[in-house]
Amino acid sequence: MNRTLRIVATGVAAAALFAAVGGCGSKGSDSSTSSSSSSSSGGGESIKTGPGITDKTITLGILTDLSGVFAPLATPITQTNQDYWKKKNAEGGVCNRTVNLITKDHGYDPQKAVVQYRDMGPKVAALQQLLGSPITAALLPTLKSDRMLSILSAWPSSLLGNDFVIEIGAPYDVEMINALDYLKDQGKLKDGDKIGHIYFEGEYGENGLAGTKYWASKNGGTVVEQKIQPTDEDMTGQIAALKRAGVKAIALTTGPKQMASAAGIAAASGLNVPVIGNNPTFDPALMASPAAKALAANAIIAGSISPWTLDQPKVKEVGNSYIAAHGKKNAKASVQFGYAQDEVMYQILNKACENKDLSREGIIKAARSLSNVDTAGLVAGPVSYDKLGEASTRAVYLSKPANVIGGLTAVENGKAFESDTAKSYQFGS
Amino acid sequence: VSKRWVTAGWVVLALVLLWIPQYAEGFWLQTGIFSMSAAIAAIGLTLLVGVTGQLSLATAFFIAIGAYGYCFFAGHKEDFGPIASPDGLGLPPILAAIAATGLAGLAGAAFSPIAGRLKGIYLGLASIGLVFIGQHILQNAKSITGGFNGRDAEAFSIFGFRFANDHPDNFNVFGVPYGQLERLWYLGLVLVVVSAWYARNLLRNRPGRALEAVRDSEVAAAVMGVNVPGYRGAAFTVSSAYAGLAGVLVALAYQRVVPESFNFLYSIDFLVMIVIGGLGSVGGAIVGAVIVTALPLILLHYADSLPLVAEPGAGGLQSGDAARFLYGAAVVIFLIYASDGLAGLARRFRLKSSKPKGSTA
Numbered sequence: 001m002n003r004t005l006r007i008v009a010t011g012v013a014a015a016a017l018f019a020a021v022g023g024c025g026s027k028g029s030d031s032s033t034s035s036s037s038s039s040s041s042g043g044g045e046s047i048k049t050g051p052g053i054t055d056k057t058i059t060l061g062i063l064t065d066l067s068g069v070f071a072p073l074a075t076p077i078t079q080t081n082q083d084y085w086k087k088k089n090a091e092g093g094v095c096n097r098t099v100n101l102i103t104k105d106h107g108y109d110p111q112k113a114v115v116q117y118r119d120m121g122p123k124v125a126a127l128q129q130l131l132g133s134p135i136t137a138a139l140l141p142t143l144k145s146d147r148m149l150s151i152l153s154a155w156p157s158s159l160l161g162n163d164f165v166i167e168i169g170a171p172y173d174v175e176m177i178n179a180l181d182y183l184k185d186q187g188k189l190k191d192g193d194k195i196g197h198i199y200f201e202g203e204y205g206e207n208g209l210a211g212t213k214y215w216a217s218k219n220g221g222t223v224v225e226q227k228i229q230p231t232d233e234d235m236t237g238q239i240a241a242l243k244r245a246g247v248k249a250i251a252l253t254t255g256p257k258q259m260a261s262a263a264g265i266a267a268a269s270g271l272n273v274p275v276i277g278n279n280p281t282f283d284p285a286l287m288a289s290p291a292a293k294a295l296a297a298n299a300i301i302a303g304s305i306s307p308w309t310l311d312q313p314k315v316k317e318v319g320n321s322y323i324a325a326h327g328k329k330n331a332k333a334s335v336q337f338g339y340a341q342d343e344v345m346y347q348i349l350n351k352a353c354e355n356k357d358l359s360r361e362g363i364i365k366a367a368r369s370l371s372n373v374d375t376a377g378l379v380a381g382p383v384s385y386d387k388l389g390e391a392s393t394r395a396v397y398l399s400k401p402a403n404v405i406g407g408l409t410a411v412e413n414g415k416a417f418e419s420d421t422a423k424s425y426q427f428g429s
Numbered sequence: 430v431s432k433r434w435v436t437a438g439w440v441v442l443a444l445v446l447l448w449i450p451q452y453a454e455g456f457w458l459q460t461g462i463f464s465m466s467a468a469i470a471a472i473g474l475t476l477l478v479g480v481t482g483q484l485s486l487a488t489a490f491f492i493a494i495g496a497y498g499y500c501f502f503a504g505h506k507e508d509f510g511p512i513a514s515p516d517g518l519g520l521p522p523i524l525a526a527i528a529a530t531g532l533a534g535l536a537g538a539a540f541s542p543i544a545g546r547l548k549g550i551y552l553g554l555a556s557i558g559l560v561f562i563g564q565h566i567l568q569n570a571k572s573i574t575g576g577f578n579g580r581d582a583e584a585f586s587i588f589g590f591r592f593a594n595d596h597p598d599n600f601n602v603f604g605v606p607y608g609q610l611e612r613l614w615y616l617g618l619v620l621v622v623v624s625a626w627y628a629r630n631l632l633r634n635r636p637g638r639a640l641e642a643v644r645d646s647e648v649a650a651a652v653m654g655v656n657v658p659g660y661r662g663a664a665f666t667v668s669s670a671y672a673g674l675a676g677v678l679v680a681l682a683y684q685r686v687v688p689e690s691f692n693f694l695y696s697i698d699f700l701v702m703i704v705i706g707g708l709g710s711v712g713g714a715i716v717g718a719v720i721v722t723a724l725p726l727i728l729l730h731y732a733d734s735l736p737l738v739a740e741p742g743a744g745g746l747q748s749g750d751a752a753r754f755l756y757g758a759a760v761v762i763f764l765i766y767a768s769d770g771l772a773g774l775a776r777r778f779r780l781k782s783s784k785p786k787g788s789t790a
Contacts (some may be wrong), residue, residue, distance in 0.1 A: 062682075067747045067748075068751030071747075110683070110690045118455035118456045118458075119730060122454075138685050140685055201577075203576075207576070
């Protein structure tokens with residue numbers, strides 16, 4: 001009895017202490033000032049602000065993979081993001097404010113990404129870069145309730161219906177449709193031909209496949225599907241199956257290793273048909289592999305981001321200043337892509353500033369009012385965000401692997417290519 | 430150390446845990462909730478590995494069943510945009526949580542013909558397959574799992590009180606707004622306490638002694654009248670149900686579950702947890718779960734300020750890599766200096782301090 005009493009007494013005393021300490025907890029007052037919208041006077045006029053915005057600064061987040069499987073792609077994007085804003089800040093920033101970046105590395109692990117986002121989320125106005133399909137999928141409800149504008153480092157068509165998600169360039173299905181139409185224009189494919197499609201299980205692969213299926217349905221063709229895992233790197237079996245089926249073209253929605261394997265094995269086994277790939281199937285390192293010759297002869301890569309060698313002053317300037325700062329090691333399309341992300345974010349913030357609303361809602365509204373933004377060739381065609389559910393552009397550059405910086409040269413004199421089938425394609429069909 | 434001090438220590442620990450949401454920011458709460466869910470699954474695994482002597486590498490699979498099961502039982506079919514959402518039964522969340530835990534237990538029971546016959550490392554190898562089968566199902570059974578897009582987890586609610594940012598709206602405790610994470614923190618605490626209490630009761634009664642007998646000597650256990658395959662299968666079932674309950678909390682913590690969250694490496698983490706904690710110890714499993722889950726996240730949180738770590742994106746050691754190296758080093762040091770885990774360390778400490786002063790032994 002005595003012991004029970006003592007425990008109860010300790011408990012009551014501690015509870016009193018708990019209440020006293022808890023009562024002056026700092027968290028409540030903190031979050032009420034940082035998360036609620038308030039007005040501040042930047043440059044003499046009143047601008048509505050929100051999280052990540054002060055009178056002098058705008059803070060943006062980068063949630064990416066610098067230590068996992070996608071580090072080779074994400075590192076140059078992140079470097080370009082940082083260089084861009086350093087330069088922009090030196091020129092006076094945006095909306096009379098300097099832009100700070102918080103960079104977090106999730107290593108392609110959804111659990112780490114969710115925790116890292118909790119860390120950075122309250123401090124940032126928008127995400128300059130968000131990389132990784134499973135990570136994006138896992139964060140989607142949180143981003144939605146936080147009204148967090150996020151620029152994706154991916155091109156899935158499944159996320160186009162979310163107003164807070166910004167994609168730069170044509171989605172994977174549209175890339176494929178354009179590439180197939182180009183082959184048809186060149187006389188390498190005709191109505192009723194069989195097309196082999198090797199694709200990764202998951203969002204990326206199935207999105208690319210949807211494009212091929214749509215194109216085949218419009219042109220009376222059939223698709224021979226070969227679903228693989230990202231860990232499958234030898235395409236011997238798949239190519240043999242496609243050869244037996246008598247395909248007239250091979251489409252790939254995979255990684256670069258599968259592209260090299262497929263192109264090399266197809267050429268060696270006498271299956272001399274065009275090989276087309278979505279933009280993530282190519283890496284300049286492939287041109288140092290034994291498959292280089294087969295790739296240069298047969299492969300066409302479709303993507304909205306300009307190849308390094310595109311004859312546009314801005315594209316060259318972005319490439320050259322990257323090489324000056326970081327060397328040639330990571331000279332891949334990620335650089336131009338990163339720059340395009342920054343340029344779009346700059347346009348969005350500028351617009352929000354004009355509207356005098358830098359709150360999260362205001363930033364999304366500004367983004368969704370942009371149309372026909374010219375990216376000086378960095379992205380094929382002007383990009384628009386004013387129609388929800390529509391891609392920012394349906395045009396792509398079609399490029400051939402070659403021994404040049406960045407590994408790709410655009411065909412058709414670097415003209416942005418947008419076929420009629422790609423124009424009339426309905427997302428989700 | 431007198432009993433009174435031990436009791437006082439528990440009271441203080443309980444109050445600190447109850448008080449944390451008053452101060453902690455989202456990062457710490459999210460880390461804590463992930464740790465709690467890991468603790469529940471680790472308790473289940475230590476019952477299987479530490480007490481029964483069976484090895485399972487399928488923890489991630491059963492957690493996925495719990496997580497997806499909860500989303501399916503509690504979810505509603507919604508249509509948005511071009512993609513149709515997966516089906517759901519729309520059960521009240523509390524029933525959905527129980528059903529999901531039961532479903533994971535059933536899946537464990539379905540595996541028990543194998544779990545009862547194989548022992549030790551052989552069962553471990555057989556169970557690896559489940560993780561890969563699980564991944565395949567999660568990617569392809571789209572009407573239930575949502576495929577690669579994953580599916581949303583309905584917020585938990587009980588008697589109209591939602592563990593989300595709304596209902597009640599603007600819910601304040603001592604002036605601090607309690608949103609989704611603060612509310613889930615308390616739900617997690619309750620689930621961990623109930624799980625630990627149940628496991629301790631199980632161990633201190635007949636089933637616990639029977640399981641230990643199976644581990645120490647199959648023959649002796651059989652001679653004593655213990656149904657060896659039966660108990661092995663039962664231990665696997667209980668362990669799976671624990672993982673299922675953990676999965677429910679995982680789903681609530683994520684708000685949306687995706688297949689990549691339940692990969693093979695996730696299973697390995699749980700083995701590390703129970704080894705660090707000390708095999709067979711419920712308290713050790715909890716502490717081990719907190720260390721293995723929280724340490725990498727906290728290291729990552731502070732990695733930017735570590736020496737030798739390069740700017741993000743610049744050449745050199747990245748903070749993510751640095752955090753991984755430190756975590757690996759910590760695990761190795763643990764295994765060298767506390768090879769019987771934290772529970773063993775605590776036992777040695779207790780023995781030392783309870784020895785009368787001046788004793789020569």
